Amino acid sequence: MRWNQTLLETLKEIPAEAEVVSHQLMVRAGLIRKVAAGLYNYLPLGWRTLRKIENIVREEMDAAGAVEVQLPILSPAELWQETGRWEKYGAELFRVRDRHERDFALGPTHEEVITDLVRKIVRSYRQLPVNLYQIHTKFRDEIRPRFGVMRAREFIMKDAYSFDRDEAGAEASYAKMSQTYHRIFKRCGLRFKAVEADPGAIGGSFSSEFMVLAATGEEVIASCTQCKYAANVEKAQGRLADPPKAEKPVPRQLVDTQGKHTVEEVAAFLKVPTTRLAKTLLYDADGELVAVVIRGDREVNEIKLKNHLDVNALTLATPEQIQGATGAPVGFAGPFNMKGVEKILMDDSLEGAVNLVSGGNRADTHATGVNPDRDFKPTQVLDLSLAQAGDHCPQCGAPLEIERGIEVGHVFKLGTKYSQAMRATFLDEAGQEQFCVMGCYGIGVSRIAAAAIEQNHDEHGIIWPLPIAPYQAVLLPVAPKDPQAGAMAETVYQELRAAGVEVLLDDRDERAGIKFKDADLIGIPLRLTFGKHAAENLIEVKRRDTGAVELVPRPDIVVRIQTLCREMLDVASG
RNA sequence: CGGGGCGUAGCGCAGUGGAUAGCGCACUCGCUUGGGGUGCGAGUGGUCGGAGGUUCAAUUCCUCUCGCCCCGACCA
Numbered sequence: 001m002r003w004n005q006t007l008l009e010t011l012k013e014i015p016a017e018a019e020v021v022s023h024q025l026m027v028r029a030g031l032i033r034k035v036a037a038g039l040y041n042y043l044p045l046g047w048r049t050l051r052k053i054e055n056i057v058r059e060e061m062d063a064a065g066a067v068e069v070q071l072p073i074l075s076p077a078e079l080w081q082e083t084g085r086w087e088k089y090g091a092e093l094f095r096v097r098d099r100h101e102r103d104f105a106l107g108p109t110h111e112e113v114i115t116d117l118v119r120k121i122v123r124s125y126r127q128l129p130v131n132l133y134q135i136h137t138k139f140r141d142e143i144r145p146r147f148g149v150m151r152a153r154e155f156i157m158k159d160a161y162s163f164d165r166d167e168a169g170a171e172a173s174y175a176k177m178s179q180t181y182h183r184i185f186k187r188c189g190l191r192f193k194a195v196e197a198d199p200g201a202i203g204g205s206f207s208s209e210f211m212v213l214a215a216t217g218e219e220v221i222a223s224c225t226q227c228k229y230a231a232n233v234e235k236a237q238g239r240l241a242d243p244p245k246a247e248k249p250v251p252r253q254l255v256d257t258q259g260k261h262t263v264e265e266v267a268a269f270l271k272v273p274t275t276r277l278a279k280t281l282l283y284d285a286d287g288e289l290v291a292v293v294i295r296g297d298r299e300v301n302e303i304k305l306k307n308h309l310d311v312n313a314l315t316l317a318t319p320e321q322i323q324g325a326t327g328a329p330v331g332f333a334g335p336f337n338m339k340g341v342e343k344i345l346m347d348d349s350l351e352g353a354v355n356l357v358s359g360g361n362r363a364d365t366h367a368t369g370v371n372p373d374r375d376f377k378p379t380q381v382l383d384l385s386l387a388q389a390g391d392h393c394p395q396c397g398a399p400l401e402i403e404r405g406i407e408v409g410h411v412f413k414l415g416t417k418y419s420q421a422m423r424a425t426f427l428d429e430a431g432q433e434q435f436c437v438m439g440c441y442g443i444g445v446s447r448i449a450a451a452a453i454e455q456n457h458d459e460h461g462i463i464w465p466l467p468i469a470p471y472q473a474v475l476l477p478v479a480p481k482d483p484q485a486g487a488m489a490e491t492v493y494q495e496l497r498a499a500g501v502e503v504l505l506d507d508r509d510e511r512a513g514i515k516f517k518d519a520d521l522i523g524i525p526l527r528l529t530f531g532k533h534a535a536e537n538l539i540e541v542k543r544r545d546t547g548a549v550e551l552v553p554r555p556d557i558v559v560r561i562q563t564l565c566r567e568m569l570d571v572a573s574g
Numbered sequence: 575c576g577g578g579g580c581g582u583a584g585c586g587c588a589g590u591g592g593a594u595a596g597c598g599c600a601c602u603c604g605c606u607u608g609g610g611g612u613g614c615g616a617g618u619g620g621u622c623g624g625a626g627g628u629u630c631a632a633u634u635c636c637u638c639u640c641g642c643c644c645c646g647a648c649c650a
Contacts, residue, residue, distance in 0.1 A: 012599065012611065017643055037642070092649060109650080143575090143648055200650040209650085315647085410650060442650080513610040520610090531609055538639060540609095547628045 003506045006044045009516050020216045022453040023148030025462050029522045029558070031449070031470075038153030045522060046449070048470035050156060053393070053448050054135050054189045056467060057158045061480040064180040066131040066160055071113045073137060077103035079112040083421040088312065089201055094139045094153075109202065111418045111440060114161045118294035118425035118436065125165045128426060128436070129173055133160035133447060144570075146331055149220070149446045150406065152205050156445040163419075163436040165428065174413050177242025177441045181210055183410050188448055189465020190408070191455060196231035198303050198412065202440065204414035211405030212451040219405045222387040225396030227554075234303040237383055238391025238400050242275065244353035250369040257366045261331030263296040266366055270357060278356040279445035280333040282317035282325055285309045288342045289317060289325055293335045293358075293378065294385055295349035300387040308345070308382065334358035334367050335376040346378035347385045399517035406451040407444070414438040452522075454544075461547050462523025466568035471504040473561055474524040478512035478531040492528065492539065492557055499558050501565060524559060525568055 011028040018024040026032045031046030042050060058068065073098070084106075086093075088396035094106035096509055107113065114132060122128065138157045145153050162173035178194070185192045190212050197209040209232055210220055222238060223230035231237070260266045267274045277296025282289055283305065290309065294302050306314045319330050323342050326333045335358060348354070356370040372378060389402045416435040418424070424436045449468070456463040466472060473496065477489035493505045504524060506515050512531065519527050529540040538551040541560065545568075552560045 009584095011585065016580085016586070019644080034642095090649080140650090144644095144646095146643085168597070198650085202650060207650085407650080412650090476609095508615095511608060511610090511612070513608090513612080516610045518611085528610075 001044075001504050003504060003508050006504075008043065008045055008522075012300070012520050018148060020147045020454065021457060022150065022216075022450040022455075024458055025453050025521075026148055028452065029462055032149060034148075038142055038151070040149055040152060040154075041223075044469045047116050049464070049468050050446060051385055051460035052468045052470075053445050054156075054158070056215070057135065057445065058444055059186055060180050061133050061158070061160065064131075064176055064478045066133045066162075067407075068134060069132050070134050070136065071107070071110050071117070071285060073107050073139070074104045075107050075110075075113050078103055079104065079116055079422075083112055083418060085112070092140050092142065092201075094141050100526045106137075107291045108138055108140045109440075110134070110159055110439075111161065111202070111414070112422070113423050114436070115418045115422045115436075118161075118163055119293040119419075120425050122163065122424070122436070125426055125434075127427050128171050129162060129164040131160055131162040131173060133158060133441075140265060145238070146448060147216075147218075148325055149537060150450045152446065155447065157510070158443040158445055160441040161546050162439040162441070163424070165426065165434065165437070167437055170413065170415075170439055174411060174439045175412050177333055177439065178208065181411065181443070184443065185210055185212070185236055185408065185448075187391060188452060188468050189456065190448070190452060191228055192408065192491050193221065193403075193405065195223070195405075196233060196235050197544055198234040198307070200303075202410075202412050202414070203417045204412045204440075207410060207412040209407050210409035210411075212408050212448075212455060213403060213405050214451065216403055216453040216454060217404035217406040219407050219410075221405050222389075222391070223403060224393035224396060224398055225401050227393060227396040229393050229395045230399075231387070233387050233402070234301065236387035237394045238385075238387030239394055239397070240349055241390050241392055241399070244275075244350075245356045246352070246436045249354050249374065252363065252367055252369045252371070254360045254365050254367050256364060258364050258483070259424050260366075266357065267296060269366070270366070271312055273359060276355075278335065278350060280335050280355070280358055282322050282333060282341070283485045284315050284317050284321060286311040286313055286314075289321060289340055291325075291333075291335060291341050291344045291370075292347065292384060293350060293376075294347035295343060296354070296357075296389070298347065298349050298385040300347070300384055305345070308384070325433070326359070328359065328363050328365070329363050329435070330364060332359040332361065332365060334370065335372075335378075336367075336370070343379040345384060346372060348381055348383050349385055351381055353429045355554060406447065406454065407447050409441070409443045413442045414440055435568065454519075457523070460517070464523040466525045466565060469523065469525050470502075471524050472502045472565050473526040473528060474505070475503060475505045475528045476512070476515045476519060476530065477506070478515055478529060479534065480509065482531075482534060485530040488534050488539070488554065489528075489530040492530070492554075495558050496561060499562060501558075526564055528557070528561075 008030045014024050015027045032040045094102050135158045166168040189556050191214045197207045199207040220233040222233050222236035260269045264272050276297040279294050279419050280294050281292045325338045359368045360367045379499040385573045391400045425433045428434050475489050477486045479485040525544050527542045537554045541552050542549045
């Protein structure tokens with residue numbers, strides 16, 4: 001491709017609206033342009049990278065025995081109503097109405113549509129297992145789209161759905177997809193980690209997320225410093241590093257704490273460690289008031305709480321609700337003598353703790369000597385806290401560390417959640433009707449592009465891993481006064497193309513400095529310069545990643561570039 | 575949805591109750607330069623986000639509205 005022929009404009013300045021580096025570079029390098037919040041045009045360069053990612057995904061999915069289909073973006077409300085997700089998916093589901101006032105959804109995911117398809121076709125165990133996938137545009141009405149294509153309202157996703165005759169089969173399908181995902185992300189040149197996750201709105205019994213490790217990632221991961229355990233903090237179970245010591249219970253007493261609300265203020269005022277405090281939080285769970293009691297230095301994991309309570313809406317109680325339940329303003333709730341509270345859930349961080357400090361259920365008052373079972377009776381004691389650095393690994397006991405990541409893939413064991421709701425059944429050998437056992441597997445194709453940049457860039461621009469680079473090599477004729485250099489660039493361009501190398505020829509009438517800057521910015525792995533060495537029949541080849549420069553004799557250039565491409569491809573795919 | 579910020583040329587930004595609204599970059603033309611965003615000159619480009627109000631006069635003040643960004647809440 002010739003630069004003048006493609007629509008490629010680079011920007012010298014950082015767009016004001018872009019906060020993270022991948023977003024800034026995607027705009028500056030001419031990969032994307034914004035249409036509206038969370039909606040982007042993919043320009044030729046960006047689209048090429050996307051297609052390359054898609055092709056890697058396609059090759060690996062096909063190799064794993066999955067088959068590609070294409071489902072419609074619009075799907076009728078009836079299908080979503082069958083599984084209850086028309087309501088349950090909430091405001092994030094884009095809804096549209098046709099001229100006959102019929103409701104449709106713009107698909108954020110396709111469990112309903114695929115299950116509907118399969119139930120209409122599959123009747124016998126002989127037709128199973130089957131794994132269907134598509135690469136398509138998805139829609140989610142994100143509350144706050146941000147970071148460019150990282151969290152967009154319209155994005156490209158590969159979604160796959162497996163249907164098996166039994167749990168064992170489903171387990172095998174899941175394992176196969178998990179392996180395939182490792183291969184895909186490796187081939188995309190990403191440094192990533194698979195972690196245990198919360199299945200969220202998709203549901204099912206178990207899921208793993210594939211996280212690209214990056215400091216700007218929106219996801220927080222707790223991983224063991226010794227063993228392989230790693231989990232999204234939404235899911236992670238950290239064991240307490242410093243469990244409470246046994247002590248003789250003392251009587252409960254109210255103390256005046258004069259407007260000290262926060263855990264830190266109260267602990268400092270009473271000269272006790274924050275671990276001594278029993279933080280009491282009130283939640284409105286589908287209209288019911290639920291109290292959560294947790295150690296002062298720990299945070300409630302609302303995902304765990306919501307999953308445990310199995311409710312649709314979980315929010316912190318309003319000041320009015322808190323006043324009604326405790327008789328005190330916000331900041332002075334204690335777990336005893338509350339009114340209208342349905343459940344008191346105690347985090348296991350307080351298991352065995354004695355002589356705690358809690359709110360006194362009276363303005364400007366806290367209680368000391370608060371003891372579980374004596375002063376209040378927890379409805380249940382369970383793990384409700386957010387794992388933190390230093391917690392002990394639930395598997396080997398070593399300390400956990402906290403990292404950040406970008407979720408690029410998520411695999412789920414769905415069980416029969418959808419096949420039961422939608423009656424996707426088949427007859428087994430015994431002629432018995434059985435529900436399909438399902439799995440589903442998503443990859444954020446457009447997000448991979450952003451994540452790859454987040455991981456591979458420097459102060460000059462993008463450093464594309466070769467397998468997903470829009471072009472493998474960029475050719476820079478930089479000596480316009482020397483017709484020989486220009487002619488050499490032209491013939492090398494033709495020869496490389498003929499040899500199957502993906503090349504971009506910077507045929508603009510620009511100075512060398514501009515071409516060098518732009519080549520760095522758009523991050524093409526190999527740069528060929530036709531300039532002062534052309535007279536000696538030499539071409540300068542520079543690698544974008546290592547910066548290594550070599551002078552290659554004109555006759556060897558095609559073979560040399562092919563060799564370099566192969567090397568860089570092998571490194572990426574291991 | 576709550577809090578905050580911003581909407582002025584393609585991009586980054588100044589500016590003002592008054593006349594023809596500016597700077598840098600980009601773009602066009604000419605010359606110059608030619609291995610890391612060359613220099614000089616001449617140009618093109620604006621409903622000052624939109625609506626309403628106050629005023630002799632509004633891009634500027636007020637109200638509303640739309641859009642964008644950040645924090646939070648929320649959320650595969």
